[in-house]
Amino acid sequence: MQLHALRLSGFRNYTRAHIEPSPRVNILLGENAQGKTNLLEAIYYLSAFRPLRPVREADLIQWGAQEMRLTAQYETDGLTDELQIRLHAQGKRVITLNEQPVARPSALVGRLSVVCFTANDLTLIRGEPADRRRFLDTEISLLSPRYAHAVAHYRRALEQRNNLLRAYLEGAASLESLPEWNAQLVKYGARLFQARRQFLERLNTLAETTHRALTRRAESLQLQYQPGLPVRAPLPEKEEDWADALMSALHQSAGEELRRATTLYGPHRDDFQILVQGYEARLFASQGQQRTCALSLRLSEVALVESIRHAPPIVLLDDVFSDLDPARRQSLVAYLTPRTQTFITCTDLSAFDEATLRDAAQFEVREGTVSRHA
Amino acid sequence: MLFPPALRQLMQQLERLPGVGARSAQRLALYLIRRPEEETRRLAESLILARERTRLCQRCFFLSEAELCELCSDPSRESEVICVVADPRDVVALERLEQYRGLYHVLHGLISPAEGVQPEDLRLRELVERVRAETPREVILATPANVEGDATALYIARLLKSMGVRVTRIAYGMPVGGELDYADAATLGYALSGRQEM
Ligand SMILES: Nc1ncnc2c1ncn2[C@@H]1O[C@H](COP(=O)(O)OP(=O)(O)OP(=O)(O)O)[C@@H](O)[C@H]1O
Ligand SMILES: [Mg+2]
Ligand SMILES: [Zn+2]
Numbered sequence: 001m002q003l004h005a006l007r008l009s010g011f012r013n014y015t016r017a018h019i020e021p022s023p024r025v026n027i028l029l030g031e032n033a034q035g036k037t038n039l040l041e042a043i044y045y046l047s048a049f050r051p052l053r054p055v056r057e058a059d060l061i062q063w064g065a066q067e068m069r070l071t072a073q074y075e076t077d078g079l080t081d082e083l084q085i086r087l088h089a090q091g092k093r094v095i096t097l098n099e100q101p102v103a104r105p106s107a108l109v110g111r112l113s114v115v116c117f118t119a120n121d122l123t124l125i126r127g128e129p130a131d132r133r134r135f136l137d138t139e140i141s142l143l144s145p146r147y148a149h150a151v152a153h154y155r156r157a158l159e160q161r162n163n164l165l166r167a168y169l170e171g172a173a174s175l176e177s178l179p180e181w182n183a184q185l186v187k188y189g190a191r192l193f194q195a196r197r198q199f200l201e202r203l204n205t206l207a208e209t210t211h212r213a214l215t216r217r218a219e220s221l222q223l224q225y226q227p228g229l230p231v232r233a234p235l236p237e238k239e240e241d242w243a244d245a246l247m248s249a250l251h252q253s254a255g256e257e258l259r260r261a262t263t264l265y266g267p268h269r270d271d272f273q274i275l276v277q278g279y280e281a282r283l284f285a286s287q288g289q290q291r292t293c294a295l296s297l298r299l300s301e302v303a304l305v306e307s308i309r310h311a312p313p314i315v316l317l318d319d320v321f322s323d324l325d326p327a328r329r330q331s332l333v334a335y336l337t338p339r340t341q342t343f344i345t346c347t348d349l350s351a352f353d354e355a356t357l358r359d360a361a362q363f364e365v366r367e368g369t370v371s372r373h374a
Numbered sequence: 375m376l377f378p379p380a381l382r383q384l385m386q387q388l389e390r391l392p393g394v395g396a397r398s399a400q401r402l403a404l405y406l407i408r409r410p411e412e413e414t415r416r417l418a419e420s421l422i423l424a425r426e427r428t429r430l431c432q433r434c435f436f437l438s439e440a441e442l443c444e445l446c447s448d449p450s451r452e453s454e455v456i457c458v459v460a461d462p463r464d465v466v467a468l469e470r471l472e473q474y475r476g477l478y479h480v481l482h483g484l485i486s487p488a489e490g491v492q493p494e495d496l497r498l499r500e501l502v503e504r505v506r507a508e509t510p511r512e513v514i515l516a517t518p519a520n521v522e523g524d525a526t527a528l529y530i531a532r533l534l535k536s537m538g539v540r541v542t543r544i545a546y547g548m549p550v551g552g553e554l555d556y557a558d559a560a561t562l563g564y565a566l567s568g569r570q571e572m
Contacts, residue, residue, distance in 0.1 A: 156521040163487035173492045177485050179532070180525040188521075 001113050001311050002341050003074045010068040012038035013368035022361035025337050028345045030365035036345035040316045046072045047114035049105050061089055074112055110142035113313035115302045117320045121294040125281050129271035140199050147195050154188035161185055162262055169261040182250055190243035192267035193227055197235055200225045200272055206300035214292055214331045221296050228269025291323040312340040321351040435480040435497045437462050452476045454511040460484050484522040505539055512540045531572040542569040
């Protein structure tokens, strides 16, 4: 995966900009509030078709502008694509691939494959189960449109079922259609369980290796899936088995569910545990250890995408060096740089060793402009 | 500065229409009062006429001006096949194909607790009675391919199967979550011919 050229207009604080990155390391250097993260966001948006930060899409348009436009030329599977997104202030979005309009962008999510590290990744370790579920949903969706579809349908089925339980509690409805909502919940729920189990299993194998590399073999890292179901290990293997398990959990908890008017079991109650040296990172790991864990998770994702797509994704690193000691900084850069196109934002160059700096392309970002350093 | 009362009232009425916000209501109202009087009168008349004349067919609940709709009173239609749809627009979409020769049953909605729609709010009791009375050879469920459409289809299948009638669901090769109304003729035709037993 390689980005050859990126053109921005009316995007965030960029009126107009153009960048031709190197196939290896690209350092985006600049003071605070100059547009470094915005540039990463442009690349991310071309991959995921949604903003990197939690804003409405229209907020990506430069303040006062009517339209934003991003155009990327990149190489994937030996082919060169030109992907363009235009977004109007009124909300109309037009995506073209090689100048052909794209009717269903969801099928194109992740075609430009990107893995993004942000300082915010720490919420993976420290945050709520909902943060980790969001991570699972975003990442698996990039790998599988079928999963993204199941997520949307599961959410809707859950909303419908909870509404029915509430209406019943208030005496406003009978439970006549409950079997059908159970069926919908179980159909999409089983898909989520199965995909999440598989994803975490693969990620776990990779996380172990990447974490050892980042910590120079000092620490181990494990991921343990905790499905929102009363099941004990070993976890079900097949989608049908997850379906049976969820259906029987629904039946067993029927009385309690009716009293509380909410769905007590299902992937909306999932979580996964992150263990460093066998202890839960959320509770026991130091600041730097937590930061390293979050990086290892993302790095594993890089490896996972690579094993599925047979080429490494583009890696975006936004302000990730804080809290890391020099040794871990170096391990991170060394781990990524040999084959992977990487974009790293920073406010100074102290995190890089000489060899990295010699090979990297440096860009200076200032007030919504970007220029290459000779 | 406000608009004069009669105009303001018109704007308020228009704003209550689905999909019309305050701004487009103003635009529409200003447009309407600038048109020739004759034209405005005709619009008002057709509004009232459509409202007065249109009712539901007593057999299939499609829109009609008579007791029975055109389809139900057409002797050349096969009355042993009933295609169940959510919305009158779906009937029109399917008829455009000129492929299906049976009759319809319009539910006027889908089961959706989130919108406060329960089974008894749909024309489901009427469907069961109709199937009992007419004993059709087949009931085809053509509700949309989304969560509500699937749940409604499953619910109907459960009701009807105990009555011994053959129940099928149209096969969705069509865009997921797609509505019949938007599906192009080719996918819809395929969906109708490749239906599955429930
Ligand atoms: N829609 C927009 N239109 C114009 N400017 C915007 C828009 N959205 C954000 N900005 C501005 O872009 C500026 C640069 O933001 P960005 O997050 O890229 O900074 P940064 O270079 O990553 O800084 P830091 O080092 O602090 O992370 C911000 O000051 C913000 O006010
Ligand atoms: Mg930033
Ligand atoms: Zn009729």
